[in-house]
Amino acid sequence: MSTSRQKIAFLTTGATATFPALIEAAVSPSFLEALAAQQYTELAVQHGADGQQLYDRLASKAESAGSGVKVTGFALDKTGLGRHMRRAQSSNNAEEGVVIAHAGSGTILDAMRTGVPTIVVPNPSLLEDHQQELADELEAREYVVKGRVEDLAGALARAEKLRQRTREWPPVNSGTHKGLKGILDEEMGYLD
Amino acid sequence: MAYYIRALLITTFLLSLPLTYLLVWRLKYTLSLTRPKPIRHGRRNPREPTHLLIVLGSGGHTAEMIAMLERAVNSPSPQSAQSLDWRDFAHRTWVVGEDDELSATKAKEFEEMATSLTSQETLMRGKVRAYTDHGPGSYEIKKVPRARAIYQSPWTSPFSVLRCFLACWSILTHGVYPEDVSAMQHIPADTKGRDYPDIILVNGPATGTVMVLASVALRFFDYKGAATRFRMRTLYVESWARVKRLSLSGRILAHMVDRCLVQWPLLDAKKTGPGRAEFQGCFV
Numbered sequence: 001m002s003t004s005r006q007k008i009a010f011l012t013t014g015a016t017a018t019f020p021a022l023i024e025a026a027v028s029p030s031f032l033e034a035l036a037a038q039q040y041t042e043l044a045v046q047h048g049a050d051g052q053q054l055y056d057r058l059a060s061k062a063e064s065a066g067s068g069v070k071v072t073g074f075a076l077d078k079t080g081l082g083r084h085m086r087r088a089q090s091s092n093n094a095e096e097g098v099v100i101a102h103a104g105s106g107t108i109l110d111a112m113r114t115g116v117p118t119i120v121v122p123n124p125s126l127l128e129d130h131q132q133e134l135a136d137e138l139e140a141r142e143y144v145v146k147g148r149v150e151d152l153a154g155a156l157a158r159a160e161k162l163r164q165r166t167r168e169w170p171p172v173n174s175g176t177h178k179g180l181k182g183i184l185d186e187e188m189g190y191l192d
Numbered sequence: 193m194a195y196y197i198r199a200l201l202i203t204t205f206l207l208s209l210p211l212t213y214l215l216v217w218r219l220k221y222t223l224s225l226t227r228p229k230p231i232r233h234g235r236r237n238p239r240e241p242t243h244l245l246i247v248l249g250s251g252g253h254t255a256e257m258i259a260m261l262e263r264a265v266n267s268p269s270p271q272s273a274q275s276l277d278w279r280d281f282a283h284r285t286w287v288v289g290e291d292d293e294l295s296a297t298k299a300k301e302f303e304e305m306a307t308s309l310t311s312q313e314t315l316m317r318g319k320v321r322a323y324t325d326h327g328p329g330s331y332e333i334k335k336v337p338r339a340r341a342i343y344q345s346p347w348t349s350p351f352s353v354l355r356c357f358l359a360c361w362s363i364l365t366h367g368v369y370p371e372d373v374s375a376m377q378h379i380p381a382d383t384k385g386r387d388y389p390d391i392i393l394v395n396g397p398a399t400g401t402v403m404v405l406a407s408v409a410l411r412f413f414d415y416k417g418a419a420t421r422f423r424m425r426t427l428y429v430e431s432w433a434r435v436k437r438l439s440l441s442g443r444i445l446a447h448m449v450d451r452c453l454v455q456w457p458l459l460d461a462k463k464t465g466p467g468r469a470e471f472q473g474c475f476v
């Protein structure tokens with residue numbers, strides 16, 4: 001038992017907007033049971049400054065429920081979340097875990113670059129609900145799993161299937177286009 | 193008395209028609225897709241300093257902008273000719289929201305990383321041709337009041353937009369030297385100040401939209417010769433998060449910017465999008 005490897009689920013709500021619904025759905029006894037069923041050993045939560053109170057309340061309740069999954073949390077890391085996402089990568093003493101993220105474009109890019117299966121959950125309170133389209137498109141292309149706050153456990157199961165199929169970003173054939181440099185050169189009027 | 197008032201109203205009405213026509217014509221001319229570009233003599237000519245202005249909105253906008261610029265300077269590899277050499281721009285102005293420390297930090301970190309990359313061209317220049325290179329250039333980070341705060345409805349933003357507009361106008365015109373200087377083929381080395389930005393790069397935040405509007409206003413009124421200098425080429429890159437529909441900024445700017453780039457093929461104007469949208473691949 002004590003020699004079993006770690007398996008970490010990292011959850012991020014982003015640094016700009018609050019997403020309390022996601023924290024509530026994740027730090028709940030039912031989701032922690034789902035994590036335990038998939039042999040996860042830890043749920044690390046980045047909850048943002050606004051989510052501190054909510055997280056503290058939920059975490060103490062979760063501890064008393066006793067699912068066997070350790071719950072840790074922090075508000076922000078100014079140096080970026082790459083380090084925390086990489087904890088979910090496979091290594092000598094850790095099995096590959098999962099990243100659960102709000103569906104912000106910057107966060108999604110960071111998560112895809114780590115290669116860890118990613119569940120993206122759109123935050124519906126933003127302008128024009130703009131996170132839905134990107135989540136749908138990336139799920140259709142099998143880069144990520146789109147999750148809903150109401151059914152995180154289902155998304156977790158689909159992420160296990162995604163583990164075998166993870167695709168790299170950026171796509172390999174993307175070098176055929178002009179790129180930003182090409183556009184800048186055109187606009188500057190360079191003839192070379 | 194009533195006669196004079198009526199005459200005044202009729203005259204005003206009749207004059208307003210040609211006036212409106214002139215204003216619309218002037219606007220169409222300002223926003224014309226075929227407005228000329230300046231003639232350049234070489235890529236890093238110290239006598240023709242180049243100036244790039246970038247607007248960093250907060251959160252995802254900053255993340256995408258930095259990701260896009262990082263990919264441009266690093267790919268395929270920093271040494272190849274297809275990667276962007278950051279020093280092609282002698283001066284870079286970064287515009288961030290006044291309370292956005294995170295974006296200011298990201299700008300600074302990017303600058304430090306990008307100017308230390310050495311391209312093959314620079315390696316080959318050596319000491320002999322050093323006089324044709326202006327080195328790592330300079331950058332500054334300027335702050336503006338936000339045009340719209342997160343969750344703020346666009347309908348309540350006129351005051352914040354106006355404050356932002358005035359700040360953007362002052363940034364664009366800051367230290368701009370007069371027309372007769374800019375008309376010279378070679379600017380004297382001791383000239384104080386600089387020209388309008390050559391390119392204004394924005395990727396969606398309201399602050400960026402307001403910056404583009406300020407540059408259009410400058411060109412509309414030909415302030416300090418803005419219309420005849422052929423600078424301030426506006427480059428709008430729609431957010432990667434916009435797959436099926438342009439964002440609000442995109443819808444406003446699609447008909448106004450010199451280049452409007454989308455990152456998903458469905459938004460290309462030839463298919464369904466409005467205005468000048470082009471799909472040239474994904475940049476992030």
